[in-house]
Amino acid sequence: MKAVIMAGGKGTRLRPLTSHTPKPMVPLLNRPCMEYTIELLKRHGIKDIAVTLQFLPDVIRNAFGDGSQYGVSLTYFEETTPLGTAGSVKNCADFLDERFIVISGDTLTDFDLTQAIRFHEEKQALATLILTQVETPLEFGVVMTDESGRIVRFLEKPSWAEVFSDTVNTGMYVCEPEVLAYIENDKEVDFSKEVFPFFLQEQKPLFGYAATGYWSDIGSLEVYRQAQFDLLDGLVQVEIKAQEIAPRIFLEYQVKIDSSVRLEGPVYIGEQVHLQAGVSVGPYSIIGNHSVVASGSKLTRAVLWENTVVGKKTEITGTTLGRNIQIGDSVILGEGAVIGDRCQIGSKSSIKAGVKIWPDKEIGESATVTTSLIYGTKQSKNLxxxxxxxxxxxxxxxxxxxxxxxxxxxxxxxxxxxxxxxxxxxxxxxxxxxxxxxxxxxxxxxxxxxxxxxxxxxxxxxxxxxxxxxxxxxxxxxxxxxxxxxxxxxxxxxxxxxxxxxxxxxxxxxxxxxxxxxxxxxxxxxxQVQDAYMRGLVDRLDLVSIQRKRFRLLIDCEPRFYPTFLTPLFHTLGVVAIYGSIQEGVCRQGADLGVCLDRDGEHLSLYTEQGIPLSTEQLLAIQILACSPLHKRIGLPVSAPIELEHLAQLLQIEVVRTKVSPRSMMEVSVGEPFHPLFDAVYSLMQILSYLAREEKPLGSLLENIPACYMEKQIVFCPWSQKGRVMRKVLEESKGKLLELVDGIKVYDANGWVLILPDNEDSHFKVISQGATAETAATLASSYARRIAEYQ
The missing domain is CATH 3.40.120.10 (Alpha-D-Glucose-1,6-Bisphosphate, subunit A, domain 3)
Incomplete structure (x- = not known):
């Protein structure tokens, strides 16, 4: 059995710590992250190891050599251009002449690899993905297996609506050497994006082993810090190579500590560290080799790499510092701040919370730093x-x-x-x-x-x-x-x-x-685009019928753009437009219908000649009816009622069920110059054409549209519980007809219910359809209650 350690990553999200340090070399309790990986492999009898390199390869080579000091044999394979995860492994093909395990050099885990390999053998798998459960699966590949462990669904880096489980791919794989035959030479190929989806499509024996134990992908500064805290708390089954002088207080060799120093565990202090008089080292502080903390300074949740000198009466709270840093006297370093290698921070300076300082910067005395140098800080949420x-x-x-x-x-x-x-x-x-x-x-x-x-x-x-x-x-x-x-x-x-x-x-x-x-x-x-748009739109209208009808509209819209924009069009069509609030009353204005145009120009609301608003489903039905002569293919979201699909089919319109996102719906008819569901003006004009052809008011046409009984509810759910909830819904729905286009859609004899995690807020949307309004409400309430219970 051989292994491949993937060690080529740049660790972009760990910058500035990784500006001059490969990601596998970031220290965890004073030892490179990759050292824990080597020890894990050795513990399970795997000693013949390939190491893939790309970013700063010599740093890794010089640190680990041939591996003999760790009791293993290391063979290095360097990439001149990025090859992706699978391409990197293919680059080691001459070395991989037997079954092998792929593992990352920048993860921390204590998984039982022996059990994973045994599972792989029992299943006679071509490849086995080692899986685990996480709170937030968005940055990983979400995996679903059947009762035998065979993978039946796989999705890389999903949105919340696509998360069907909290079980994810750890990036650790047990593979037969035949896997290499499916990877092209010298080409960027990824296991999770190309190889495994292909195996799934071709029904190759692709299995998932659900591991138990600790696993952390050191992918961000927050996770990097937490991994060290977890080590200090004993949550990871690894050897801590230091003396435990008191519960959870670890010291390496030749540490010099003044008798007045106060240590409050858990803490880790590296080799030849000097803590001077009156220093206070608080919980979850890690101090690297050869560092000096001068008298009167206070550290709490501080992570210091080697050769860092901290001046007198300095306070470091929740800060991470790289190598060879000089901190002056009376400096205050804030929560979440990160300082790169070889920086110098002048006395009486203040580095505010969250600030990142890239390597080789000098901060003058008494400076207050509120923004990052040179690079910007990562936002707390997606842009x-x-x-x-x-x-x-x-x-x-x-x-x-x-x-x-x-x-x-x-x-x-x-x-x-x-x-x-x-x-x-x-x-x-x-x-x-x-x-x-x-x-x-x-x-x-x-x-x-x-x-x-x-x-x-x-x-x-x-x-x-x-x-x-x-x-x-x-x-x-x-x-x-x-x-x-x-x-x-x-x-x-x-x-x-x-x-x-x-x-x-x-x-x-x-x-x-x-x-x-x-x-x-x-x-x-x-x-001139407006004129071209208008000409193209008019060419697609039943101009004579609309002119003959002489429509009168009450339009509620943005007052500065739309009246000017629409006036030439309405003049051509012979439409009388009254601009005002819908509250003024469609009946009072003698209008044929009321229209409310959204500011973005994509959506509209309609009101009948009696002033009755159309529901979302009624409007969608009218839009389908109106566009049928010109559009023969349309995307309907999974949240739309089945009656609309039947209506479209009667009109000989091909329906593609899509995610609820606008892009997914629009992709179905990407070649069309206008989209009836995402162009309010075009949609309105087609509806006028339809009304003119039918020679009936909007209110009477609604009577022919089948009733749809829908219910929508919002259920609060913390971000950390969303993946768990999705997994529990799937587990509880076994044996039922499911649709996983977007979220989880569950069918039963009474209708269907869609469970959709929100991408931006901490809640779920529950949308249901039933034979009656009461049935739809009961279905939605039932699943809303379950979502609350699953948390």
């Missing part, structure tokens, strides 16, 4: 939410913020790409648009200013002008704290993918921008 990037105008969304954001966006685009920009008429939105333009152009990206507009206009402009993407800025309603939304769109006019969002977020957090005086983008003004 992108369900509807784009959202924040309070000129408080959270500022010109400075969008300038950095645009530079991060440009980093992932080829030089000379064309990006379209539009904004609502609000002055601040227009101001931010200019900040975006300037930043994109300075990053070598051409910008196309579409002027005042909305999202459907931006989509139309991107497609018609051949742009690589676009951004729309929208100020929300006054009641919503003047929030600004930035929506990013790709070259097909769709909301960008989560992968694209992650790339922008990573570039933003790391400030990895590219700017050059020799490669500047150009600014283009293009204000």
């Amino acid at each position: 992108f939410g369900t509807s784009g990037i959202k924040g309070i105008g000129n408080v959270e969304i500022t010109p400075e913020f969008v300038t950095r954001l645009a530079a991060a966006y440009a980093y992932g685009l080829p030089f000379g790409s064309r990006i379209a920009l539009s904004a609502c008429p609000h002055p601040f939105a227009q101001l931010l648009k200019h900040s975006l333009m300037t930043s994109l152009c300075s990053s070598g990206i051409d910008t196309v200013d579409l002027g005042v507009g909305n999202v459907p206009l931006l989509r139309y402009g991107i497609r018609s002008l051949g742009c690589q993407g676009g951004i729309h800025l929208q100020m929300t309603d006054p009641l919503d704290e003047k929030q600004m939304i930035l929506q990013f769109v790709d070259q097909s006019g769709l909301p960008i993918t989560r992968d694209a969002e992650r790339k922008i977020e990573n570039a933003y957090w790391q400030e990895t921008y590219v700017r050059s005086l020799h490669q500047l983008g150009q600014l283009h003004i293009e204000h």
